[in-house]
Amino acid sequence: MSPIDVARAVRWTRLPGPLPIDHGSVDSAQWRAICAQCRAEGGRLAALWGSDERAAGQGFLVHAIVASAQRRFWITLGAGDADPRFPGLGDLFPVASRLERALFDLLGVSSGAPDTRPWLRHEAWGPADFPLRRDFARADPMAPGAPPYPFVAVRGAGVHEIGVGPIHAGIIEPGHFRFSVVGDEILRLEERFGYTHKGAAKRFEAMGLVDGARLAGRLCADSSAAYAGAYAMAVEALSGCTVPPRALWLRALAWERERIANHLGDLGALCQDGGLAFGHTQFGLLKERWLQTHDRLFGHRYLMDAVIPGGVAYDLDAAACRSLDAECASILETTRRLQDIVDDHAGLQERFLETGRIDEARVRALGGLGLAARASGIACDLRVNTPLPPYDRLQTRIAVRPQGDVAARVGVRFDEIYESLRLIREVLAQLPGGPVRVPCDGHGGLFGVGIVEGWRGEVLVAITRSPSAAAHHVHIHDPSWQNWPLLEHAVLGDLVPDFPLINKSFNLAYSGHDL
Amino acid sequence: MTLDLVVRQALQTLFVIAAAPLLTGWIRQCRAWLGNRTGAGILQPVRELRKLFRKEPVVASEASALFVATPYILFAAMVLAGAIVPMVATRMPLAAAADAVALAGLFALTRVFAALAAMDLGTAFASMGARRTMLVGFLAEPALLMVLFTPALISGSTSLIVIVRHLAGHGFVLYPSMAFAAAAYLMVTLAENARLPVDNPETHLELTMIHEALNLEYSGRYLALIEWGAGMKLLVYIGIGVALFLPWGITQSHGLAALPGAFALFAVKLAAAGAGLAVIETLLAKLRLFRVPEFLGTAFLLAVLGLLVRYLLGS
Numbered sequence: 001m002s003p004i005d006v007a008r009a010v011r012w013t014r015l016p017g018p019l020p021i022d023h024g025s026v027d028s029a030q031w032r033a034i035c036a037q038c039r040a041e042g043g044r045l046a047a048l049w050g051s052d053e054r055a056a057g058q059g060f061l062v063h064a065i066v067a068s069a070q071r072r073f074w075i076t077l078g079a080g081d082a083d084p085r086f087p088g089l090g091d092l093f094p095v096a097s098r099l100e101r102a103l104f105d106l107l108g109v110s111s112g113a114p115d116t117r118p119w120l121r122h123e124a125w126g127p128a129d130f131p132l133r134r135d136f137a138r139a140d141p142m143a144p145g146a147p148p149y150p151f152v153a154v155r156g157a158g159v160h161e162i163g164v165g166p167i168h169a170g171i172i173e174p175g176h177f178r179f180s181v182v183g184d185e186i187l188r189l190e191e192r193f194g195y196t197h198k199g200a201a202k203r204f205e206a207m208g209l210v211d212g213a214r215l216a217g218r219l220c221a222d223s224s225a226a227y228a229g230a231y232a233m234a235v236e237a238l239s240g241c242t243v244p245p246r247a248l249w250l251r252a253l254a255w256e257r258e259r260i261a262n263h264l265g266d267l268g269a270l271c272q273d274g275g276l277a278f279g280h281t282q283f284g285l286l287k288e289r290w291l292q293t294h295d296r297l298f299g300h301r302y303l304m305d306a307v308i309p310g311g312v313a314y315d316l317d318a319a320a321c322r323s324l325d326a327e328c329a330s331i332l333e334t335t336r337r338l339q340d341i342v343d344d345h346a347g348l349q350e351r352f353l354e355t356g357r358i359d360e361a362r363v364r365a366l367g368g369l370g371l372a373a374r375a376s377g378i379a380c381d382l383r384v385n386t387p388l389p390p391y392d393r394l395q396t397r398i399a400v401r402p403q404g405d406v407a408a409r410v411g412v413r414f415d416e417i418y419e420s421l422r423l424i425r426e427v428l429a430q431l432p433g434g435p436v437r438v439p440c441d442g443h444g445g446l447f448g449v450g451i452v453e454g455w456r457g458e459v460l461v462a463i464t465r466s467p468s469a470a471a472h473h474v475h476i477h478d479p480s481w482q483n484w485p486l487l488e489h490a491v492l493g494d495l496v497p498d499f500p501l502i503n504k505s506f507n508l509a510y511s512g513h514d515l
Numbered sequence: 516m517t518l519d520l521v522v523r524q525a526l527q528t529l530f531v532i533a534a535a536p537l538l539t540g541w542i543r544q545c546r547a548w549l550g551n552r553t554g555a556g557i558l559q560p561v562r563e564l565r566k567l568f569r570k571e572p573v574v575a576s577e578a579s580a581l582f583v584a585t586p587y588i589l590f591a592a593m594v595l596a597g598a599i600v601p602m603v604a605t606r607m608p609l610a611a612a613a614d615a616v617a618l619a620g621l622f623a624l625t626r627v628f629a630a631l632a633a634m635d636l637g638t639a640f641a642s643m644g645a646r647r648t649m650l651v652g653f654l655a656e657p658a659l660l661m662v663l664f665t666p667a668l669i670s671g672s673t674s675l676i677v678i679v680r681h682l683a684g685h686g687f688v689l690y691p692s693m694a695f696a697a698a699a700y701l702m703v704t705l706a707e708n709a710r711l712p713v714d715n716p717e718t719h720l721e722l723t724m725i726h727e728a729l730n731l732e733y734s735g736r737y738l739a740l741i742e743w744g745a746g747m748k749l750l751v752y753i754g755i756g757v758a759l760f761l762p763w764g765i766t767q768s769h770g771l772a773a774l775p776g777a778f779a780l781f782a783v784k785l786a787a788a789g790a791g792l793a794v795i796e797t798l799l800a801k802l803r804l805f806r807v808p809e810f811l812g813t814a815f816l817l818a819v820l821g822l823l824v825r826y827l828l829g830s
């Protein structure tokens with residue numbers, strides 16, 4: 001039987017909600033076949049996680065969401081009870097390797113992949129403790145003297161290693177980067193994360209579905225609106241409630257404003273890493289004013305608790321709309337002038353151009369997405385490819401640059417700022433009337449997914465509910481899972497002192513990744 | 516008369532020690548103003564030094580005596596350099612030691628100690644900083660020597676005192692060769708003092724650091740001495756530049772009457788140089804590390820051009 005026939009044998013259920021996604025329970029042959037077919041069609045693995053449904057007699061379940069150009073499939077595989085395992089996907093999707101390691105650390109479900117090093121588990125819990133199992137009470141931290149984490153070693157004349165982090169010279173987020181270098185040239189980079197693992201998935205279990213929105217919006221503060229939005233979409237899909245149009249448009253406003261705030265901050269930080277303090281100050285000023293507007297009109301500088309299941313928590317009157325529109329006009333002019341300065345600054349461009357290059361083929365092979373993929377010439381943007389309301393009426397113009405270097409990622413940020421400013425003014429002009437929220441209690445179906453094109457890429461939230469027990473499981477997937485491996489490849493052949501600049505040009509999430 | 520000499524010497528040395536943190540603060544303040552920021556004021560480095568001196572220094576258990584001794588050596592070497600360079604007066608007891616080549620050697624000595632101390636602990640960043648410091652140093656030193664040879668050719672001596680007397684004593688004469696040398700000297704000064712575009716003194720990114728990486732393992736009073744010494748080094752470099760290219764106002768008289776004026780004039784020159792540095796640093800981005808050899812190669816080339824212009828054309 002060909003893979004296509006195998007996939008046809010699955011009984012697909014279209015999940016409720018605006019997002020076109022089908023769910024199907026599969027056996028292990030179908031599991032592999034569907035993924036292989038998706039890979040062959042140029043699709044990618046969007047998320048991979050597991051849940052403990054032993055109380056409902058289903059054992060452990062492993063879930064994957066695969067996405068091709070137009071369609072998304074959510075497949076669920078029973079992994080057994082006593083010695084849970086499932087066929088790994090690392091050979092089809094490179095990103096699966098880390099997801100499977102994380103899955104084992106949290107749930108104890110093995111993919112049989114050769115790389116059995118822990119990913120999220122450091123010394124906070126032992127190798128035989130699995131926090132996401134429902135019967136897990138608490139684990140004591142491992143005794144000091146845990147076995148060292150074996151990094152892949154590079155050998156050769158003059159090769160040595162530099163380990164950076166998780167504690168850095170500046171106040172930045174914790175991650176460990178192990179460089180193998182000759183002199184100042186990078187031969188290999190290996191990342192290690194998990195230092196900001198907070199046990200969010202476990203915490204969600206003890207919260208009500210609606211209350212969980214507050215937590216979701218706090219897991220990755222720079223993407224608060226996107227996280228809370230994706231979470232709200234998942235809850236709404238689960239409970240089958242329909243969000244009023246005005247709330248949808250106001251959500252898009254929050255997402256676009258969040259995108260601009262982050263792009264402004266990143267552009268400033270990129271100038272600073274290039275040594276141009278002037279740019280850092282100017283972009284920092286623009287971002288700060290932007291955040292103060294958030295605080296004034298949306299109730300929080302980082303838009304926390306602005307998006308809630310069933311709608312949004314804020315509303316804008318005509319005066320607020322006018323002031324937002326005027327702010328867009330002024331920031332557009334200032335940003336254009338700053339872009340002229342950045343583009344004309346020979347020293348800065350010399351740092352940006354050709355630095356940290358990753359080409360389209362490599363990004364496709366690794367399954368990269370979002371801003372980083374667009375800067376390598378891949379036209380992937382949920383707002384364009386699968387425009388959910390209100391983006392179906394906004395005709396978002398995608399920002400794509402083919403070069404794949406730091407300069408391209410800077411360029412995409414500038415283009416997206418202009419496009420988001422246009423979208424905001426469009427939203428303000430077309431904002432429909434009516435209520436901004438409806439009650440949404442989270443009762444209803446068993447599977448709910450929400451996806452939002454956050455500023456880094458697609459933020460995905462999937463919620464499963466046990467058919468018998470009143471228990472649910474929330475899985476949040478940050479696009480940084482896909483894009484952190486891109487960084488490992490982008491720095492190859494570059495200089496160690498250029499790494500901070502390259503890293504900043506991606507600016508991937510630590511907190512959203514580790515959860 | 517002997518007392519005169521000692522007073523002059525003591526005053527200049529104390530001035531260098533006291534003014535170094537203020538110069539650092541002044542440059543930072545100028546950079547802040549140029550970047551539309553308020554800035555922390557020129558006294559901020561003084562506050563930082565006071566904070567560091569009060570803190571308990573933490574030294575790795577594997578550190579050797581060299582590691583602990585190096586901050587004192589660096590500080591003492593810079594005090595010595597500050598004493599022998601004629602900044603306000605030429606008649607000083609140590610002035611006879613103010614040989615340009617010997618000074619270059621003194622700077623090289625401090626660099627060797629700094630690099631050895633950094634490698635003493637064997638940590639990745641300090642070793643990386645040591646490596647990069649030696650890279651910059653070994654390219655900057657020949658350029659610095661070439662710069663010094665042009666005024667030496669003009670005045671017929673490598674003694675800074677003789678150079679100052681010769682250049683200042685002939686009124687205002689334009690030497691085209693000195694213009695080349697001055698441009699090269701500016702580039703060397705930027706590189707040797709870890710300023711943009713070679714190094715970013717305000718970076719917090721350990722992977723990009725050159726000078727800062729050397730000091731990552733130091734804390735408390737050791738770090739304070741190193742920071743203070745680095746400030747003095749910049750001041751001394753500006754002092755040498757003033758002696759070579761703007762020697763007017765350096766008093767050559769015997770009495771002490773001219774001293775206040777000479778100090779005031781030197782302070783103005785320092786402030787102007789600091790402001791100029793701030794402008795340069797605001798306009799420039801940091802170079803890629805492997806562009807630094809090109810940068811210093813250009814400095815060397817300019818210095819050689821100055822020398823050739825002087826030697827072949829006599830101008």
